[in-house]
Amino acid sequence: MRLDFLRPLTDSDGPFATVVLDATHDTADATEQYRLRWRDLRERLVDAGAEEPVLDLLDDAVTGAAAPDGTAGRVLVADRDRILLDRHTEIPPERGTAGWGALPDLLPVLSAVGEQVRxxxxxxxxxxxxxxxxxxxxxxxxxxxxxxxxxxxxxxxxxxxxxxxxxxxxxxxxxxxxxxxxxxxxxxxxxxxxxxxxxxxxxxxxxxxxxxxxxxxxxxxxxxxxxxAQVDDTVRAAADDRREQRRIGSVTSYATASGRGEGLAVTGLAGVVAATRAHAVETLLVDRADAPGTALWLAADPTAVAESRDELAQIGAEPTVSAPAADALVRAAAAVDADVVLTGPGDDVALTDGLGAVLRFPIGPVA
Incomplete structure (x- = not known):
């Protein structure tokens, strides 16, 4: 999955509000239902400590947008100053999510948005x-x-x-x-x-x-x-097929690279963190069901990530905040123009700590 649409998120210091909600508009009371769903998610943001300026930005974005036709989802990410991401999706989420933190809640965003197939x-x-x-x-x-x-x-x-x-x-x-x-x-x-x-x-x-x-x-x-107009459903199905082909191809590439012993694939939190700091990640793999809950320490550079403050200081970076590992690594991947693949139970690949990466070049002893 290309991460170009996440690039604006790498230039902000946060904190961030992340919202994924059902924007379906196919009944007489759809507008009211939409407002109620947003009110519920807004309350969750308030409980999580979201700041009033961010809530105001989201209020304006949610209530000011034209309603889509039929089933749809909506993904928003905001910091104190602006809406950084605002996308409607063809498929609404199974349940809405709202998060407030040092980084955007990126796994729900990736699951909702999916890869764009031009x-x-x-x-x-x-x-x-x-x-x-x-x-x-x-x-x-x-x-x-x-x-x-x-x-x-x-x-x-x-x-x-x-x-x-x-x-x-x-x-x-x-x-x-x-x-x-x-x-x-x-x-x-x-x-x-x-x-x-x-x-x-x-x-x-x-x-x-x-x-x-x-x-x-x-x-x-x-x-x-x-x-x-009736071909549009078929066009969407063709795009879904192409999207899945690309995803499976990336998983296969990781499995192939892992089996060659040439140092062009790593797995586990420590290996992926080291590859991220080296700007070596070409494709990041994250198991949605087994993504690490561990927090990483971050510096101003999105690729400056470490498992401890001391480790970050050793490379000359000033620790600023900590955030969930999956969010930190996805954000770092976006900053260096890497791809991300979300894996699942049907994929024949084992990822230690729910993480793996195909590398642009070997790092560590193999290099």
Whole structure:
């Protein structure tokens, strides 16, 4: 999971309020229910010692936002000065959470937000297609060809040549769509390309796409040449599949690195802390069910973490606060552009202390 969206949190000294709540709006009394859910979470923040300026910021954010359509969740993180993170999610949380502390409560945030899969959607037919970019813009595309797009219903003298001209028009239209799709995929840094249309039109588009775009292409059977709203559920399902593929790939990479003995994987709190301080972590793995409850000491630099004040002082860092290890390590990963993977019972991987990491380079004796 990419952590770009957490980067603003690494520049604040805190303390932080973290809220994950159900923002579903699908009944007549949804607005009132939403306010009641927020009131309950707000009371939890008050009991935890949250400061009034932070509560005021959250009040304004919760009551001032437009209500989403249907089921949704919402994730907010605030410090004394501003809202640092405010995201609606497609799936509401099973239960709302509210935390106040030296660091944001990041495991609920990661579980709620999930990894973003930037997606381009294209609907193709014989006449061209429509391309929806990662930003939601929809553009109709066809070639400049004025050739016919329909074959004759019955074969007759000379119809073979006419059919060839039709097929050439189809090809040119597919080339035009492919060119626009490639720009949308590259320009939007898309990790998923969903193609809607009948099988021949999809095949023509695939043949015209560069390999990098073809590799992220997922096909949906649909005979229409537009972007019908009903494909959105299928697009979400494709994004979920891609997200899970990436997660499993990261877990597999960790298992492979662990088995090679080259020092490119560590597990356990001490090993991951040392790798974090060395800026060596490429992917941090955290077992959601077994995340360590141990507190780490932190300095101003998010990667300056240690199991004790003395250990932090030994590396020349001034201890400032302590915070749960999982939150501290996820925040440090965001600061050095590392990935995070949340593991679960179904993953065939053992993590000491609920922690592991794939490294950019070996550290310690192996190095």
């Amino acid at each position: 997606t381009v959607v294209v609907a193709v037919d014989n006449t061209g297609g429509e391309v929806r970019s990662v930003d939601g813009w929809v553009e109709g595309v066809s070639s400049d060809s004025t050739g016919p797009v329909h074959k004759a219903g019955t074969a007759g003298p000379g119809e073979g040549g006419a059919d060839a001209r039709v097929e050439e028009t189809w090809k040119r239209n597919a080339q035009a769509v492919a060119e626009r799709v490639e720009k949308a995929v590259r320009g939007g840094n898309a990790g998923l390309l969903v193609v809607v249309g009948d099988a021949p039109a999809r095949a023509r588009l695939r043949d015209e796409l560069p390999p990098a775009s073809a590799e992220v292409m997922v096909e949906i059977e649909n005979t229409g040449g537009t972007l019908p």
